[in-house]
Amino acid sequence: MSALPRARGPLSAAVLDVLGGHTADLRALDTAAADPQGDDLQLALYCCYELHYRSFDGVDDALEWDPELLALRARLEEVFLAAVRGSVAGGDDVEAAVDALLVEPTEGTGPSWRLAADGERWQLDEYVALRSIYHLKEADPQAWVIPRLDGLHGRAKTSLMTVEHDEFGAGRADRVHARIFADMMDQLGLDSGYHAYLDAAPAEVLATINIMSLFGLHRRWRGASVGQFALIEITSPPGSARLVAGIERLGLPESATAFYAEHVEADAVHEQVVRRELLAGLLEREPELAADVVLGIQASTLLEDRLAEYVVGRWAEGQSALRSVPEPSEPSAA
Numbered sequence: 560m561s562a563l564p565r566a567r568g569p570l571s572a573a574v575l576d577v578l579g580g581h582t583a584d585l586r587a588l589d590t591a592a593a594d595p596q597g598d599d600l601q602l603a604l605y606c607c608y609e610l611h612y613r614s615f616d617g618v619d620d621a622l623e624w625d626p627e628l629l630a631l632r633a634r635l636e637e638v639f640l641a642a643v644r645g646s647v648a649g650g651d652d653v654e655a656a657v658d659a660l661l662v663e664p665t666e667g668t669g670p671s672w673r674l675a676a677d678g679e680r681w682q683l684d685e686y687v688a689l690r691s692i693y694h695l696k697e698a699d700p701q702a703w704v705i706p707r708l709d710g711l712h713g714r715a716k717t718s719l720m721t722v723e724h725d726e727f728g729a730g731r732a733d734r735v736h737a738r739i740f741a742d743m744m745d746q747l748g749l750d751s752g753y754h755a756y757l758d759a760a761p762a763e764v765l766a767t768i769n770i771m772s773l774f775g776l777h778r779r780w781r782g783a784s785v786g787q788f789a790l791i792e793i794t795s796p797p798g799s800a801r802l803v804a805g806i807e808r809l810g811l812p813e814s815a816t817a818f819y820a821e822h823v824e825a826d827a828v829h830e831q832v833v834r835r836e837l838l839a840g841l842l843e844r845e846p847e848l849a850a851d852v853v854l855g856i857q858a859s860t861l862l863e864d865r866l867a868e869y870v871v872g873r874w875a876e877g878q879s880a881l882r883s884v885p886e887p888s889e890p891s892a893a
Contacts, residue, residue, distance in 0.1 A: 560616040561754035564606070568599025570635070574606050577628060578618045585627045590634040595642035596865070598882075600635055601765040607632040608772040612696055613753060636773055643770065647857035651849040653842065656786075656856045657834060660793045669867035671798040673874065674805035683805060685880050686870065688749055688756040693768045694740040694818075695753050698726035700771035701788045707781040714840030715785070722792065722829045722837070739818045746815040759881040763866040770858055782848030785841055786855025790863075792829040799823045 563579060566572035570593055573583040593600040609615065610623040622628060650656075666672070670686050702723060708716040728734035744751035774784035799822035806816045842849055873880040 560613055561752065561757070563615045563618070564602065564754070564757045566599075567602045568593075568597070570599045570603040571606065574603045574628070574631070577625070578606060578610075578615060578622060580617075580619070585631045588631065588634075590631070590638055593635075593638060595638050596762055596766060598762040598765075600638065601762040601769060604632065604635045604639060604769050604773075605765045607635065608769060608776070611772070611776065612699060615754075639766075639769065640773065643858045643861060644854065647854065647861055649850065649857070650853050653786075653838060653849050653852050656853045657789065657793065657838070660790060660856070660860075663797050668871060669798075670870050670874075671801040671805070673871055675801035675808070676805075678805050678809075678874075680809055682874055683809060684747055684749060687744060687747060689760055689764050689870070689880065691740065691744060691749075691751070691756055692754070692760050692764055693771075695737050695751075697736045697740065698723055700768070700775040701784060703775035704781050704784040704788070707778050707784075708841070709844050712844055715837050715844065716840075718832050718836035718840060719785075719788070721832055722788075725825055725829065736818070736821070739821060743815055743818045746812065756881070761869065761880070761882050763862070763869045767859070767862045767866055770862055774855060780851060780855075782841065782845070782851030783855035783858070785837060785848075786852035787859045788855075789833045789838055789852070790856050790859045792833045795822050796827045796830065 563575055564571075566575050570588055570590065573585055573588055576583040577585065590600070606615075607628060610618070610628070614620065614623070670678075670682075674683055674686065701719075705716065705719060705723070708719065710716050724730075726736050728736070728738070732738065741751040750756070771784075771787060774780040774787055799819040802819040803816045803823060806819070838852065842852070870880040
């Protein structure tokens with residue numbers, strides 16, 4: 560478990576008050592006026608979702624199903640999802656959406672391209688720190704979709720379980736992907752504690768994880784969760800290869816590349832399983848979910864692109880992509 564993060568506005572402050580054992584009038588919060596992509600809403604939503612993961616130190620487990628927190632979460636989700644859906648093209652052509660993921664640009668502009676070409680050590684450290692918010696619970700959001708898939712005609716479920724089995728170490732605790740990522744953080748001299756960099760993670764990071772949790776926690780969005788999972792597995796190998804190249808270029812030991820090297824190999828196999836079995840199996844049984852699969856791909860692409868633009872934009876200005884966290888105020892001498 561980890562300590563509660565610092566509030567970033569009235570929505571997150573109210574949620575954190577409740578999680579901290581205090582009272583707050585959650586029903587009076589104006590969610591409609593909040594920035595859907597802003598720090599306050601994204602942190603509030605992230606903290607609501609975290610109750611379904613490992614939670615925070617000292618938080619009452621009963622709050623996971625607190626009616627007022629769930630009602631607020633639903634309102635936050637409505638604002639967030641409406642903004643995302645309004646920013647993507649939509650449609651129901653899954654094949655076209657997947658084909659678009661298979662096309663690698665000859666020269667990209669995202670963080671992995673920057674790190675492979677001429678990124679500096681501090682930029683690698685920042686990128687790993689930001690990604691730790693997801694990778695230290697890698698594959699957990701997608702695990703929620705397992706019981707939502709047809710087990711009697713289990714082509715989709717079996718293929719999803721095949722990939723998830725690898726994500727969770729294929730029976731070996733030391734090969735769990737979250738563990739390998741933590742080991743890489745240790746190699747880089749970073750804090751591998753769960754949520755060690757939560758306060759430093761901007762809204763753009765939280766949004767990429769919140770969309771996974773939103774899709775995974777709702778049976779209604781099982782198709783979108785599968786689409787989002789497909790995006791990860793299909794696009795991971797080339798990006799991971801660039802990160803391996805960047806780490807090697809910086810002269811770091813081979814052990815520091817283990818996490819991304821694993822994803823170059825494993826996800827190349829997973830891509831085939833996802834395309835030929837998971838997506839095909841799901842749509843064979845539930846063709847009406849095609850538009851949701853496309854939404855999952857497009858929504859996650861949108862949010863990942865926004866994160867990449869933010870990170871590279873900050874670096875181009877010579878600035879840190881981590882949020883600055885003010886030091887706690889000194890207690891009054893009085």
